[in-house]
Amino acid sequence: MRLTAPALLVLASAALADVPSQVEAYLAKGEKALVAMHEARGTELLRALEAARPHFLRARKLAAKGLEGAPGDAVLAKAHADATGRLVGILNAETVIYLERGARPLAKKRNEEALKLLPKDARALALKDEIENPAPYVPDARIVDTTRGGQAGKPEARTEADRRVLGRRAAATR
Numbered sequence: 001m002r003l004t005a006p007a008l009l010v011l012a013s014a015a016l017a018d019v020p021s022q023v024e025a026y027l028a029k030g031e032k033a034l035v036a037m038h039e040a041r042g043t044e045l046l047r048a049l050e051a052a053r054p055h056f057l058r059a060r061k062l063a064a065k066g067l068e069g070a071p072g073d074a075v076l077a078k079a080h081a082d083a084t085g086r087l088v089g090i091l092n093a094e095t096v097i098y099l100e101r102g103a104r105p106l107a108k109k110r111n112e113e114a115l116k117l118l119p120k121d122a123r124a125l126a127l128k129d130e131i132e133n134p135a136p137y138v139p140d141a142r143i144v145d146t147t148r149g150g151q152a153g154k155p156e157a158r159t160e161a162d163r164r165v166l167g168r169r170a171a172a173t174r
Contacts (some may be wrong), residue, residue, distance in 0.1 A: 023079045030055030059083040
């Protein structure tokens with residue numbers, strides 16, 4: 001069966017009429033996934049964010065496709081902006097998690113994705129700066145040495161053997 005141009009136009013307009021409801025459905029699924037992450041921490045939080053991201057991606061793509069057919073549609077434009085904002089928020093959250101874990105390449109990748117979507121997003125730009133200019137590592141003085149019950153940082157708690165080892169290390173570095 002061959003479709004004529006008017007028939008294709010009618011089918012396309014029917015498909016476009018359904019686009020806002022499909023977009024809303026994907027946005028709702030994404031929001032539901034984000035609500036599920038409310039109590040999550042660590043790996044669970046990352047999984048929840050990754051589970052929500054595809055819903056917002058689909059909503060954004062559908063809204064963009066709908067806007068091609070109806071450029072002035074305010075509902076689709078708002079849905080597109082909402083999906084984009086949520087995606088950038090998810091990508092920024094993933095960037096922070098990866099930075100905390102020390103996975104700079106993954107953090108950089110997520111940050112670049114966020115900046116492609118919203119190039120002027122303040123949080124994404126701040127994260128980009130943090131990725132490119134990391135703070136120097138400063139060891140925490142409160143780190144406890146479990147071998148001596150937390151006395152490692154105190155010179156008076158060092159044994160004679162510790163002093164000999166420290167002396168040899170100092171001599172070797174000269």
